[in-house]
Amino acid sequence: AGCTDAAWRRAWCPRASACVVAPLGVRPGMAAVASASLGRCLGRSLTLAAHSGRFFARLTQVELESAREDVTIFAAMRPTPVTLVSILEIVEPRQLAKFLHTEVPIRYAERIRLIEDGIPEWKEVPDIRDIHEMHLRTFVSLRKVQHEPNLDAFTEVVREAIWEQRTAVVTMARGLGALRQRHDRYSAEFADHFLNDLFLNRIGSNVLMSQYLACYGESTPAGATNTQTGIVDLACDPAKICREVAENVLRVCHRQTGLRPVVRVEAHSAVGMDFGIPRFAYIPSFLRYMIAELLKNSAKATIEIAVSTSPKSPLASEAELSRRPIFIVVCADESRVAIRVSDRAGGIPFSVGSNIWSYLYSTADRGQSELAGYGVGLPLARLYARYLGGSLDLISMPGYGTDAYLMLPRLQHAQLEVVPDIDHEWKFHSLADHCL
Numbered sequence: 001a002g003c004t005d006a007a008w009r010r011a012w013c014p015r016a017s018a019c020v021v022a023p024l025g026v027r028p029g030m031a032a033v034a035s036a037s038l039g040r041c042l043g044r045s046l047t048l049a050a051h052s053g054r055f056f057a058r059l060t061q062v063e064l065e066s067a068r069e070d071v072t073i074f075a076a077m078r079p080t081p082v083t084l085v086s087i088l089e090i091v092e093p094r095q096l097a098k099f100l101h102t103e104v105p106i107r108y109a110e111r112i113r114l115i116e117d118g119i120p121e122w123k124e125v126p127d128i129r130d131i132h133e134m135h136l137r138t139f140v141s142l143r144k145v146q147h148e149p150n151l152d153a154f155t156e157v158v159r160e161a162i163w164e165q166r167t168a169v170v171t172m173a174r175g176l177g178a179l180r181q182r183h184d185r186y187s188a189e190f191a192d193h194f195l196n197d198l199f200l201n202r203i204g205s206n207v208l209m210s211q212y213l214a215c216y217g218e219s220t221p222a223g224a225t226n227t228q229t230g231i232v233d234l235a236c237d238p239a240k241i242c243r244e245v246a247e248n249v250l251r252v253c254h255r256q257t258g259l260r261p262v263v264r265v266e267a268h269s270a271v272g273m274d275f276g277i278p279r280f281a282y283i284p285s286f287l288r289y290m291i292a293e294l295l296k297n298s299a300k301a302t303i304e305i306a307v308s309t310s311p312k313s314p315l316a317s318e319a320e321l322s323r324r325p326i327f328i329v330v331c332a333d334e335s336r337v338a339i340r341v342s343d344r345a346g347g348i349p350f351s352v353g354s355n356i357w358s359y360l361y362s363t364a365d366r367g368q369s370e371l372a373g374y375g376v377g378l379p380l381a382r383l384y385a386r387y388l389g390g391s392l393d394l395i396s397m398p399g400y401g402t403d404a405y406l407m408l409p410r411l412q413h414a415q416l417e418v419v420p421d422i423d424h425e426w427k428f429h430s431l432a433d434h435c436l
Helices: 007-012 031-041 060-077 084-089 093-118 126-143 152-182 188-218 239-259 284-309 314-322 355-356 377-387
Strands: 016-019 047-048 232-236 261-269 280-282 324-333 336-342 391-397 401-409
Touching: 007 093, 007 152, 047 093, 047 280, 060 093, 060 126, 084 280, 093 126, 093 152, 093 188, 093 280, 152 188, 188 377, 232 284, 232 401, 239 261, 239 324, 239 336, 280 284, 280 314, 284 314, 314 401, 377 391
Parallel strands: 261 324
Antiparallel strands: 016 047, 232 280, 324 336, 336 401, 391 401
């Protein structure tokens, strides 16, 4: 999130290489069942060849049949959600590789099962079929690759697994839209629930793989990293990030519209040791993405209402913008960090309601731009908040403005992954959990 394909391609230079691989054992109790299936298919070598932007070889029919059996086995396993403490405790690449080798296939298998069981007609829609094939191909590659005697082959597979995911969100959302056009029985509610589960599971997989690459010393889509803490910043400064993101968003606004809304950021803390500037362990790229999505929406709406108020006078529009500042307030106590983004852009009509959280709803009626995209920004931002036990909620005052509330756990042991799993219970947090 927040990293363009071009920037990522410059940072990553995947090597077209041959990678000889063999099956590894799975969790106790599953080894005997999996070995027979893996032995038929996963004992062969896999060549990672760059071809038309794809780096995983297509599966043969025999591999497909065997992979389906293995997906069933792994989908039945329970994923192991980890806390931020656990992520930070294991920064040695070889230990991480051992954990990822079983854990990430479990999560990929869950997503494959979600597609197959949730959408019986998945083969009819090219976008959904491509996503399914990509997941199955990555699942097989992760099961086949060795992390002994060195990590080169494993790192190559992880690198390409993340690279292949770069367009998965937009592709799958587009596929669900096409599916609904073919079959009326798939409601928007179904699509949103399905995509929330799929994408939240995806976020967890990508975090684990990005953490591995960062600790291995490689660049990742998560931005600045180091080999000691990976993609996590132990002293993440949310107010500083808000200011940096605001400057970037305002630069885009000026480039596209010639106008710059006013954004004011302030920070407060009830913890004396913070000295008014709360910091906490978090993944900065997540926070940047969430704040950027909120600010893009507020800035776009603020500009639109300012222009509509004084359509023939740029100076009058600028004066109107100064009367409608966007406020970002960062505050914290010992257990949580709270961020409120408030605007005076007229609010969201009550008739729109929860559509703002739908992947199939977008206010962009004239194509995509840097300020208005594919309609996945806000719902995906909410998933990033939920991933480590946080929440993102909006309260609209039609005719006045909108307040967005981002609540994030500050204690590392409370920052626990939320990993959707059909077979086991899991839940989200919301603003209601923090109301007095």
